[in-house]
Amino acid sequence: VQIFTANTHTPVLFFSTQGLVYKIKAHKIPEGTSASKGKSIFNILPLKSHHSISSIMPLPEDESVWKNLIVIFATAKGNVRKNTLEDFININNSGKIAMKLDQDDKIIGVKICKEDQDILLSSKYGKCIRFMSKKLRLFKGRSSKGIRGMQLAEGDEIISLSILDKS
Secondary structure (H helix, E strand, O other): OOOOOOOOOOEEEEEEOOOEEEEEEHHHOOOOOOOOOOOOHHHOOOOOOOOOEEEEEEOOOOHHHHHHOEEEEEEOOOEEEEEEHHHHOOOOOOOEEOOOOOOOOOEEEEEEEOOOEEEEEEEOOOOEEEEEHHHOOEOOOOOOOOEEOOOOOOOOOEEEEEEEEOO
């Protein structure tokens, strides 16, 4: 479940489990009522039938802060990657590759992060790891698979990505 506030001109990024990113303005997302069933995401985005959306991210309204923000990716097999938000600004209607993935891997989460925040990964078997985002190197471009964020046991996979403030 995710709730965010945006105006009609806010660009919204949709990240698929297969490593693609799509961008549409918030006003193109159909409005509904509390009693409506909603519209299929396949009517809004050009997704293939076996794709699903893992993360939705509204871009900040102030474009001047985009270069100071980073985006953290986490995959089910335990890989993580850090990019600048600017790498995901120019996206056409048909989508763009956001991250290269192995055949049996998928994106489970994408979050905006700042250098002074921590990253928390949680696995299906109940393991967690917390590390500083500034310890993760910044990747240039979108063509890499990232680095290992967590060593996983056989059959285990990452199920959650969270961004934590230091306190």
